[in-house]
Amino acid sequence: MIQQLCSVTVIKTLLCDPLSPPFMQNALLAVIMIGIVAGAVGAFVIVRKMAFLADALGHAISPGVAVAYLIGGTRGPLLLGALVAGSLTALIIGFFTRGGKLREDAVIGIVFTGALATGLALMSVRQSAVDLEQLLVGNILAVGSQDLFAIGVVSAIILIVIRAFYKELVLVSFDPVLGATLQYPVEGLRYLLLLLLALTAVVAFQTIGVVLIAAMLVTPAATAYLLTRRLSRMMLLGALFGSLSGIIGVMLAWYVNVSASAAIVLTMTLGFVLAYIFAPERGALWTWRSTRRHRLEAPAQP
């Protein structure tokens, strides 16, 4: 059946050719998993206004990855390095921003740029521009089956944790005062969320690269936020948009030989713009039309 479909030239060029090489299959599976996880975690990022933190944690995994590169080249313990660096930074940032202290954005800015610079400095010791580029913008083609397995495991952990602590996370996100009254560990949950962000960065950095990780966490969730205010729906929609953009981005990388991570982020941004214009009840088009209608229906003033 597939053979018959693939013998049609158009289908072959559009679908069968890109989907047959194993590295393309790996890439697609990877972005689907990343999209789902980033969309889900991103809902909390949007609701709690943590977009800058998401960006910071993405960049901050670079020293861990750099050390892993120094140890073993491209087959070094990259995910482990990212995990260690990401968790450490999450805890450091969480510590410095506890209690909503002043100058929080300055502290975050200092910590993550320092971490990124450490990563760059370590990479420059080996003089490998190729690896540096791979760290910064990712490499969609280099996802092996071991990487895929690791991505799958970490993604599963993230989703399980969200499911387990869902009630608590929702409550402290929307009503921290009530949460504190009910004696929920508000600070502990905040650290937990930061760790989830770090884990998402770990899942995504190999394919998307450190520079654009923030986009995965922010844009699909922001798009979902334009369409619904219910957190559970936001998470589902965010996951959907994230993985769809991932698929489109990887396919674009095949057809047009554009950078996959860039294509993914551009697709997400386009999706956001479309939602911004056309979203029911909140979109720009909708509000423009309803103000117009009210103005036309207003009784004439004497």
Added chain:
Amino acid sequence: MRKIQVFITGSFARLIALIAIASLATPTLSHAQPKKLTAVATITIIQDIAQNVAGDKIEVGFLVPTDGDVHQFEPTPADVRKIAQADLVLVNGVGLEQFIDKLIANAGTKAKVITVSQGLPIQRFLSINVRAAATDTALSTAQPNTAQPDILGISGSYQCGTPQPGADIGECDPHLWQNVTNAIVYTLNIRDAFIAADPADADTFNINAGKYIARLQKLDADLFMGIAQIPAANRVLVTNHDALGYYATRYGLQLAGVVLPGGTSSQDPSPQQLAALITAIKAKNVKAIFLENVSSDKFAQQIASGSNVQVVQALYTDALGAPGTPGETYIGMMTANLKTLQDALK
């Protein structure tokens, strides 16, 4: 308060003036130079050949480290200093060292720049023809390479053009040393340059060059015999980047494809190119993909798992190996490569 501000500003101004004056004075301080000449080669391969010719009369250094990738090399301030203090700079030419013109201009050196490949015929990258053939005709099974390579011009006079927009690589293959007879010409060019710089030691250079060339001639013969022992149908190469074009045409191997397109190692393959390479590998019964000591194996694993070939570590291509490894000299590197090829392709 104002007095303190004036004091600090004044101190800074004095400090800056002092530094400026000191930097003007430094060149004169390094006036005392040792009598022994110094030469700097860009890559360790040229350095090894040159040191064999120089013996102990000239100190030959290098820029790109062992196992270093010359296509990706970024000079550091230490390299600028090496060039500035050298009497001779030995360059491969043919576009291998993209960094060299700017580096020499920055160093402001009075050194004589020698293109060691002067006079040799420049071959077009084999991978260009391989890619063209793959899109045109059906893929054939492996055959020993009997076709003449495309010769573009002579090194030293032919201007290798920069890549055209839309083309992924320039055409000139700079890896001439992979053909040992070319290395013999390198030796002769280096000898001539040394004699011109240090006529008093001309006899030594002549003797050293003669001895080394005799060894290279034996190496050339060994490589011929060695490759001939590989079954004809197996003499198919897939390397990480297009570095073995001259080796393939001289010793009778066929290039089936390269992982990194473009003659340099700085360009990633597109997904379609990667898939095309996997198809070509399966169609031509390639037995192994050869990684290199200089470039990363980013895509090799993907290709290997997609096509079930073995991934072989590692050929010495653009740089010598670290001291203590078989590839620490030019002759050692070529001998080691022969063994690697024989073991993988038999």
